[in-house]
Amino acid sequence: AQSVSQHNHHVILSEAASLELGCNYSYGGTVNLFWYVQYPGQHLQLLLKYFSGDPLVKGIKGFEAEFIKSKFSFNLRKPSVQWSDTAEYFCAVNAPTGGFKTIFGAGTRLFVKA
């Protein structure tokens, strides 16, 4: 069965610090990978996604993620965070043989100090 593991539950950074949020999944076949974000008081929305091709994916607001197949990882990065990046971040995976049921990680709460 698919599962998603996010290593950090809470992260606190100062503005301009670099961010890396870890995500590992357990599934041996072809997968599609996603990062979703939930800003305070808002609904979940897509940040970026990987289906195939270049393993380095660019998303909105300067975020990027790198798919490393050998490590079953899809870590999220941003070189310089802003106060407005304060949110909860969820890594997610689905797979064709899993019926495209999307499985989410437990989430990482990021707080950026101004």
Added chain:
Amino acid sequence: GAGVSQSPSNKVTEKGKDVELRCDPISGHTALYWYRQRLGQGLEFLIYFQGNSAPDKSGLPSDRFSAERTGESVSTLTIQRTQQEDSAVYLCASSLNGRDTGELFFGEGSRLTVL
């Protein structure tokens, strides 16, 4: 509609009562998903609809939980004889076609509190 709409946004009920939560997906989206998010936890998959059929009900926690979808549109999640552990935010999402690799579009959620 413009987005996924869920109602009620908040529901407080007494233990043992039945509740119905409604989801109106984006027009034209054939796939619909229900998730549960308990306080401080991640999203827990409940059920997935492709059209009106539910190919995957594996996440429903017990037989007190059921869901239906009619007309490839509105879906209702019903929880019978609610328990305190049912307290959570219930999220609905839709996607254009569950068989492709598209993103999920989420509603605002229905926050259920069981006293």
